[in-house]
Amino acid sequence: MTKQQAIHYTIKPTHPEAHLFTITCHIEKPDPQGQQFQLPNWIPGSYMIRDFAKNIISFKAVDSANNKLEYRKLNKSCWQVQACDSGITIQYEIYAWDLSVRSAHLDTTHGFFNGTSVFLAVVGQEHSPCSVDIQKPDGNHYNNWRVATSLESLESAQYSFGFYQAENYDELIDHPVEMGTFDVGTFHVNNIQHDIVLTGKHRADIPKLCEDLKVICQTHADFFGELPDIKHYLFLTMVVGKGYGGLEHRSSTSLLCSRNDLPIKDQAQTAEYRNFLGLCSHEYFHTWNVKRIKPEAYLSCNLDKEVYTEQLWAFEGITSYYDELALVRSKIITEEQYLEMLGKTITRVLRGNGRNKQSVAESSFDTWTRFYQQDESALNNIVSYYAKGSLIALGLDFEIRKATNNKKSLDVVMQILWSQHGKKGIGVPEKMIETLASEIAGEDLSRFFETVLYGTQDLALDDYFNSVGIGLHSYIGDSIDNAGGVKNKADTEDDKVTSIGARVVKNPLGAKLSHVFDNGNAQKSGLSAGDIVIAIDNIQVTKSSFEKTAQSYPPDSNILIHAFRRDELMLFSLQTATSPKDTFYLEVMDNPNEVMLNNKRQWLNII
Numbered sequence: 001m002t003k004q005q006a007i008h009y010t011i012k013p014t015h016p017e018a019h020l021f022t023i024t025c026h027i028e029k030p031d032p033q034g035q036q037f038q039l040p041n042w043i044p045g046s047y048m049i050r051d052f053a054k055n056i057i058s059f060k061a062v063d064s065a066n067n068k069l070e071y072r073k074l075n076k077s078c079w080q081v082q083a084c085d086s087g088i089t090i091q092y093e094i095y096a097w098d099l100s101v102r103s104a105h106l107d108t109t110h111g112f113f114n115g116t117s118v119f120l121a122v123v124g125q126e127h128s129p130c131s132v133d134i135q136k137p138d139g140n141h142y143n144n145w146r147v148a149t150s151l152e153s154l155e156s157a158q159y160s161f162g163f164y165q166a167e168n169y170d171e172l173i174d175h176p177v178e179m180g181t182f183d184v185g186t187f188h189v190n191n192i193q194h195d196i197v198l199t200g201k202h203r204a205d206i207p208k209l210c211e212d213l214k215v216i217c218q219t220h221a222d223f224f225g226e227l228p229d230i231k232h233y234l235f236l237t238m239v240v241g242k243g244y245g246g247l248e249h250r251s252s253t254s255l256l257c258s259r260n261d262l263p264i265k266d267q268a269q270t271a272e273y274r275n276f277l278g279l280c281s282h283e284y285f286h287t288w289n290v291k292r293i294k295p296e297a298y299l300s301c302n303l304d305k306e307v308y309t310e311q312l313w314a315f316e317g318i319t320s321y322y323d324e325l326a327l328v329r330s331k332i333i334t335e336e337q338y339l340e341m342l343g344k345t346i347t348r349v350l351r352g353n354g355r356n357k358q359s360v361a362e363s364s365f366d367t368w369t370r371f372y373q374q375d376e377s378a379l380n381n382i383v384s385y386y387a388k389g390s391l392i393a394l395g396l397d398f399e400i401r402k403a404t405n406n407k408k409s410l411d412v413v414m415q416i417l418w419s420q421h422g423k424k425g426i427g428v429p430e431k432m433i434e435t436l437a438s439e440i441a442g443e444d445l446s447r448f449f450e451t452v453l454y455g456t457q458d459l460a461l462d463d464y465f466n467s468v469g470i471g472l473h474s475y476i477g478d479s480i481d482n483a484g485g486v487k488n489k490a491d492t493e494d495d496k497v498t499s500i501g502a503r504v505v506k507n508p509l510g511a512k513l514s515h516v517f518d519n520g521n522a523q524k525s526g527l528s529a530g531d532i533v534i535a536i537d538n539i540q541v542t543k544s545s546f547e548k549t550a551q552s553y554p555p556d557s558n559i560l561i562h563a564f565r566r567d568e569l570m571l572f573s574l575q576t577a578t579s580p581k582d583t584f585y586l587e588v589m590d591n592p593n594e595v596m597l598n599n600k601r602q603w604l605n606i607i
Contacts, residue, residue, distance in 0.1 A: 003154050003163040005131040007122050009172075012135035013179070016108045016142075019097040020057075027122055028087045035088060036123035038078045040116040040173070040303035045247050045290065046102045048372035049306065052117045053077035055104070059092040077304060078123070094118050099238070101176075101247040101254035108141065110180030110199050112238065114247075114254070115173030116303065126169040134177060136161045144181050148197045150234050150251035151175040159184070174250045178236045187214040190227050200239035204262035212263075212332050216281050219330040223322075223411065224288050224418050233287075235280060246279050248286035255279065274333055274341065282323035290315045293417045296427030312364035313453060314433050317389015318414070320345075321397070329605045338604075339470065339586040340485040342394075346461065346472070346584045347484030348387050353518045355383040360392060361454050376529035379503075380518040383456075391459050392452055396437055397603070398464040399448055403441040406602040412440050468600035469592025477583035479547055480504075484583045498551045499579035502527065504543055509564060510534040511546035525574040527563065534569075535562040550576065 006028040014022040027035060039053040053076055061069040064086035071081045081088055096104035096113060104113035122128070131154075134147055151164040151172075161179075166172035182199040185206040194217060196209060213235070221227050234252035243256040261276040263269070295315065301307040328338035349355060363371055363385045370382050397410035413436055421428050434453075438445045451457040465472050475488040476497045501520015504511040511533045516523045527533075533541060536549050537560050553559055555578040563570055589596070600606065 003131060003165075004133075005129045005165065007125060007128050007130040009119055009130065009132040010135060011113070011118060011132060013106050013111045013137040013142075014093075016106050016111065016137050019095055019106045021094045021096055021104065021106060021111070021113065021118060022091065023094060023118055023120075024089055024091045025120060025122065026087060026089045027125070030081070030084055030088050030122075031124055032083055032085075034080050034083045036074065036078055036080045037090060037120040038123050038304065039120050041077055041305065042303055043102055043114055043116040043247070044174070044298070044301070044303075045249075045286075046372070047306075047312075047367040049368065050102065051076060052103065055095045055117065057093050057095050059090065061088055061090045063088055079120075090120070092120070099240070099243075099256075101238075101245050101256050110178065110182075110238075111137075112176065112178050112199075112236075112254075114176045119169070119172055121169050128169075129165065129167055130169065130172055131163055131165045132172065133163050134161055134179070136179075145179055146182065147177060147179045148182060148184075148195075148234060148236060149175050149177040150230075150232055150249070151177070152231070171250070175252060176236055176247075176249060176254045178238075185210040187211075187217075189214060189217045189221055189233075192227055192230060192233060194233045194235075196235040196237060198237050198239055198262075200259070202239045202259045202262055203264055204239075204259075205265040208263045208265070212277060213280060215330045215332055216277060216326055217284055219326045220281070220285055220288070220322075223326070224415060228287055228292055228422075230287070233284075235283075244275075244279070246283040248283045248291055250287070250291050253280075253283035253286070255283065269333075274327070274337060277327060277332060278323050278341070281326050282319055285319045285322050285326070288418055288422055289319050289414065292422035292425075293414075294421075294427050296429045299425075299427035306368045308365055308368075310361040310364045310430060311428065311433070312367060312385045313360045313389035313392055314428075316386050317360070317391075318393040318410070320386050320390035321393035321410075322414075325604075335588075335604065335606075339588075343485035343585040344483045345387055345390060346586075347582065349384070349391060350458070350584065351582045352379050352383060354379060354381045355388060355458070356456050357381055358383050359454050359456055360385050360388050360452070363388075376515055379515050391461070395452065395459045395461075395464060396445070396448070398467065399445060400437060400441045401599070401602065402467070403443050406599065408440050409602075410437075413437050416440070465586060467596065468603055469589045469596030470600070471587050471589055472584060473587060474581040474584045476579045476581050482583055485585055487585050487587065488583070496555055497579040498553055498555055498557070498576045500550050500574055500576060504533070504546050506543040507532050511541055511543045513563075521574055521577045525561070525572045527561065527572055527574070528565065531563040531565050531570075533561055533563045536560070538562070 008026045010024045012022050041049050041051055061071050061081045063084050069082050071079050073079050096106040099105045104117040136142055136145055146159040147161050153164050155162040182197050185196045187194050187210040230251040237255040239259050242258050245256040247254045257276050261272045263273050295309040295311045297307050297309045324341050327333045363383050401409050434449050452459050462472050480503050500522045501517045502513045502522040503515040505514045509532045513529050513531045516529050541549050553576050555576055557576045559574050561572045561574055
């Protein structure tokens with residue numbers, strides 16, 4: 001087998017200390033009118049124009065005889081090389097200093113890249129096979145570096161530098177690459193090797209991590225009845241002091257986590273570890289839902305401009321619903337722990353006033369300009385298609401179960417989407433999932449979708465949870481940082497906690513208002529996000545003392561606030577208010593009846 005295809009790339013970390021990759025691309029049969037090369041402006045799974053081409057800092061082209069070829073830039077991300085009778089080779093440098101799951105990062109400790117950030121597409125030949133030679137940086141310092149990627153290797157040794165291949169450009173850019181010194185844990189699901197690759201300093205209990213991930217991944221594989229056609233799956237994980245995120249790919253996922261999120265040998269399971277397992281579960285579920293079960297608009301989408309859909313509630317929201325549900329179904333977490341996680345999601349959704357202004361369908365459509373570019377007004381003006389989308393998925397699951405007496409559920413909808421769309425490579429048209437759900441339920445669910453998906457109505461969560469013997473409760477949180485999910489230690493109706501209607505973060509001068517809530521007393525007094533509060537009633541405050549000081553006043557008190565706006569010291573008169581009951585938790589009822597218990601067993605797959 002020849003290692004080099006007619007379209008062949010090389011990529012090498014030529015100057016890790018300067019964060020520079022050097023890439024070449026050789027084309028045997030360029031366009032006789034002048035070959036064009038295009039870099040994507042966004043990466044699938046992260047819906048924001050990121051202009052990756054801004055990181056190309058040099059570009060040149062030569063023919064087969066190494067003669068220089070002229071080129072011109074057609075737009076911000078496209079180059080055209082002069083017409084040539086022979087093959088051509090282009091060479092360019094990429095500046096890689098974005099430590100995220102979306103782009104590329106390189107220093108003397110490791111290298112990481114997504115193909116969308118480094119590989120220029122050969123315009124007109126995107127469907128042609130291509131190969132890439134991933135090369136090691138020069139110098140003894142890098143002797144122990146290895147490569148981790150789910151690209152098909154043409155080398156005999158796993159994790160080695162050398163030649164890899166892809167069927168086309170779309171596949172080439174859907175396999176991120178990690179290089180450096182990393183730790184690997186291995187497990188198998190349906191006889192397919194799965195590896196978790198950990199880069200960065202950590203003390204993780206890798207055997208425990210593999211044990212838990214194996215159960216979660218097997219749960220998802222059993223849910224859909226099979227794995228997609230993959231040969232090897234990777235969890236590429238960058239471990240840092242503080243960070244969190246993930247991005248799905250066809251045979252791998254890129255993850256960013258805090259080292260405190262990982263399990264430590266002989267230590268009890270932590271909430272942080274449960275969140276990390278939820279992230280892994282989320283990205284793995286995407287192997288079916290998003291990477292193969294796709295919105296019709298994303299089936300062959302254009303990566304140089306925005307692509308619009310109202311369906312992200314299903315592709316991200318349904319995934320968010322199942323990522324934690326799979327943890328309890330697989331018995332990785334307890335029912336109580338699952339209800340705590342669910343209570344936090346409910347708190348996050350119901351605290352945001354944006355849910356009363358923007359529908360989840362609108363949030364999906366506007367993701368390019370609003371959800372992925374949030375500002376200080378986000379809590380007041382937008383709703384998350386992840387968080388509320390997951391509650392819509394929960395509600396839809398319960399609606400179908402109720403209509404069919406637990407004979408069918410959202411599980412069936414997803415399994416049909418896999419068999420009729422994902423496996424066949426057929427995109428999902430707008431509103432098709434809603435139609436399918438009604439067919440499965442045997443009744444018209446359009447009213448449900450009109451109110452909670454296309455409208456701004458809250459879901460009937462009390463009714464859903466009551467049907468499974470679980471009560472939904474709320475109380476006044478003792479702090480804006482109280483994320484909910486657990487019962488208040490002093491839960492009485494008479495408790496009153498003072499609020500000024502704002503969220504604060506640390507600032508060297510005092511307490512900076514990061515968000516000012518709609519119709520809250522801070523907003524009514526004239527305070528704005530970005531203001532730095534330095535004193536309450538002439539007493540200095542910091543982030544740590546701000547909330548405690550404000551809560552020391554009873555509701556309806558008048559207080560004076562000194563704050564800087566830009567470089568101007570301003571004085572505000574504010575009347576305190578009673579905090580709303582917007583902190584939620586779920587609790588199993590004391591004496592649920594047998595119908596409730598059976599409903600819960602069916603929902604959580606408790607045997």
